[in-house]
Amino acid sequence: MNEILTLAFVVQVSRMTIPYLLPSLGAVFSEKGGVINIALEGIMLSGAFAAVAVIHYTSNLFLGIIAAAFSGLLISAVHSFITIIARANQIVSGIALNILALGITKYLCKVIFGSSSNSERIPGTEVLNLGFDVFIPFSVIILFLAWIIIYKTKFGLRLRACGENPEAADSLGVNVFRIRFSGILISGLLASLGGAYLALEQHSFTDGMTAGRGYIALAAMITGKWNPLGAATACMFFGLMESFSLQFSGSEIPNQFIQMIPYVITIIVLAGFIGKARPPKADGIAFEKN
Template sequence: MTAVQLTKGAGTPPPRSAMAELFLGGGPARRAAWMALGLMLLFSLARVISGEERLTAAPTISLALGLAVPIGLAALGGLFSERAGVVNIGLEGMMILGTWGAGWAGYQWGWQGALVGGLVLGAVGGLLHAVTTVTFGVDHVVSGVAINILAAGVVRFLSELLYDEDTGGGPAQSPPMKGDAPEFTVPLLSEGLRHVEERHWFLVSDAAGVLGGLVTDISWFTVGVVLLIPLSFFLLWRTSFGLRLRSCGENPTAADSLGVPVYRFKYIAVVISGALAGLGGVALVYYADIYREGQTDGRGFIGLAALIFGNWRPGGLAAGAGLFGYSDALSVRSETAVVALLLVLAFLLLGVAVYQAIRRQLVRAGVALVFAAIAVTGYLTIEEPDGSLLSFTPHLITLLVLSLASQRLQMPKADGLVWRRGEN
């Protein structure tokens, strides 16, 4: 080997493994990896201090994933609509239409029919929103609110029209769905992770519980929804279709001058938005095996909040949906675990306070510190939470996270504006 080759080799760093590249490399992947590790440390610490094993138990994670799916689908629907410049407050109404369509079609043809029925009725709601906002120029918020009100009345009317005692349904619910949506469990991996989780080792058992929840009793529908997140990112940020759609939400006049059919893309985006929200209703029917009036319980609005929390990005909205789904799952699985979640929230807020203090944002640091103190006080004083606290906890956590994330939000510039061709 020559001296030149030795010199070149001495200056070349050794190759890193894939895991090292994930944590030491640059870009969003590194930030996501460090964030996931930090959250696991917080939850492990909270589990050890509180003794609440259900914080990271596999059944809790599996339930959280299932509860996050309808919220994530509503948020994903809002992403397509708002990236095209149409605010979709009507996500709740489109999800209501999806639940009714899934309940009716599931009663007729099983889980496959429920999938198609919810998607179609949700798309119809999106089409109605597109007609009123894009064609007739109605204010987006007014149109969305009207769709929410109209959807609730329409499904009640259809239930009274089509269901009676002979069918097993009624004005407020459908007959049970024929058959369950298929699920799967990875046998050896699930059992191995469960054995590690039962050891209660710090961090290791918590990671095993989280991974175990992702491979145990998971619906294939849930897998498809998870795959929609990277697929949506690829479609919107890596294809010419996505570039044109996003240009309609940033500067529709400039897009129109370049030959982009703005009206057509807005229609496509809003119909896709309604179809995805309708699939969120399908997820709720799969979970309960039946349609019930009021089944959405405001999840369309929470999906909109998750979209804003995620800064109108697929990965961010998935994190927001996961946050709400996890807190909702804890309220179902264990009352005392919800109190332990306040300890996790306190640790997180303390970290935010330190970060803001380093940036010399003393007011924000002080606010975060005050909320951290309130969370710690709640953890120390609340022994048996009542039902109102259990039901409000997911909403409270979502509001707190949204308030902390609100400083970095950048919505599409033309989002919510009524646009007319030839007018600036």
């Protein structure tokens, strides 16, 4: 047991946690503003692909990360248009965007790398390492920034108002459309960085490599009761579970049951067995200006 609790293990858990944490914080921004963003999964996937493809051509890590961020912003802008301007169903839009991202990344992977299932190992696809993984302090900073922005700034107050009662916010002169738009864009940006991190860790792109992490991020946000710190705690717990499942693979507990844990916990939390989980009141409802 002592061997498990080493620094290496802590670092490993952190690395497992980051691909959940970034999109999960993104989800908080989107849902606090009142828009459900199920497209996180597809956004992560496109972020992962954009990073790998751009690094393949330019051998430049920063350009790769910028490309990932750009792809995330692009997809979330489409999601914003469909849900805010056209006011279509947010869940359906998210699912369709996930299918779209899966198709596009597969197709481009075939065009660029000659195989629709995976790219070769791309040199230069590494997490920037200054003796430590720079994404770890970066994620911690983002976490506290997210908390400060949502609870201590004017923008955060307006964002929460748009998620709880957009009519009231509107009557006080808040531009609900613009605030919700920003919330979705932030979620897209963070989710695509989470995806890029995943690709950098694996030094290549694999078809469907996000493997439901976007959904787990959403689950973590619910388990964390729509609060950045709560979401982070849940992400860390899920990251810990994933590390354990690697550590104990081949033991008497079947791996599939460990994989189920995040989803089962979410259902239990949502059912109100562990405190009350209450989403923002206008979450998922399109706003119509009179």
